[in-house]
Amino acid sequence: NAGVTQTPKFRILKIGQSMTLQCAQDMNHNYMYWYRQDPGMGLKLIYYSVGAGITDKGEVPNGYNVSRSTTEDFPLRLELAAPSQTSVYFCASSSSYEQYFGPGTRLTVT
Amino acid sequence: AQSVTQLGSHVSVSEGALVLLRCNYSSSVPPYLFWYVQYPNQGLQLLLKYTTGATLVKGINGFEAEFKKSETSFHLTKPSAHMSDAAEYFCAVILTDSWGKLQFGAGTQVVVTP
Numbered sequence: 001n002a003g004v005t006q007t008p009k010f011r012i013l014k015i016g017q018s019m020t021l022q023c024a025q026d027m028n029h030n031y032m033y034w035y036r037q038d039p040g041m042g043l044k045l046i047y048y049s050v051g052a053g054i055t056d057k058g059e060v061p062n063g064y065n066v067s068r069s070t071t072e073d074f075p076l077r078l079e080l081a082a083p084s085q086t087s088v089y090f091c092a093s094s095s096s097y098e099q100y101f102g103p104g105t106r107l108t109v110t
Numbered sequence: 111a112q113s114v115t116q117l118g119s120h121v122s123v124s125e126g127a128l129v130l131l132r133c134n135y136s137s138s139v140p141p142y143l144f145w146y147v148q149y150p151n152q153g154l155q156l157l158l159k160y161t162t163g164a165t166l167v168k169g170i171n172g173f174e175a176e177f178k179k180s181e182t183s184f185h186l187t188k189p190s191a192h193m194s195d196a197a198e199y200f201c202a203v204i205l206t207d208s209w210g211k212l213q214f215g216a217g218t219q220v221v222v223t224p
Contacts, residue, residue, distance in 0.1 A: 031209065045211055050209050094210050098156060101153035101154040
């Protein structure tokens, strides 16, 4: 079991570029989540999904999009990257109340 | 609105001393409560959780936490700090009807000195 995997680990984007952060889990979990972590702010929920084809906004969804075409994958799309999106992004999955986190993607927008 | 407050963004403890990290939540309905640990450049790892039942919960690495409904608190303790406990600790809550969405506190950085 790989658990929750995220790619890439690091990325530098220029302002206005777009990219997709990949997230995959092999635990057959229905629930998946994207968080961003900023210093001194804890983690904030961006989007979540309760199953394939079902997604919803979290606390800070602006500037992001998601899709969930399979149980395993939950990519996060950044369109028109902005410096405010510089952060560490974590994907998580769960089947009940315990969430399992990926190792994170560190994104810098300059 | 649900919120989670962690008192103290940085805590310094001596090796062998008590570790106490404070967490309070605001909710009229007792939520599910969690403590996560994050080591440098890593993801979050679950330390312990409270859902129902016994209010004193034991977790990994010698940590434990007690749910006190009257104080809306879920403080984390470890009797004797080890150098390997240096990390950031996050308290989090889930409301029972919120699709498992976690709401995190701001985190407490723990430094352990020899």
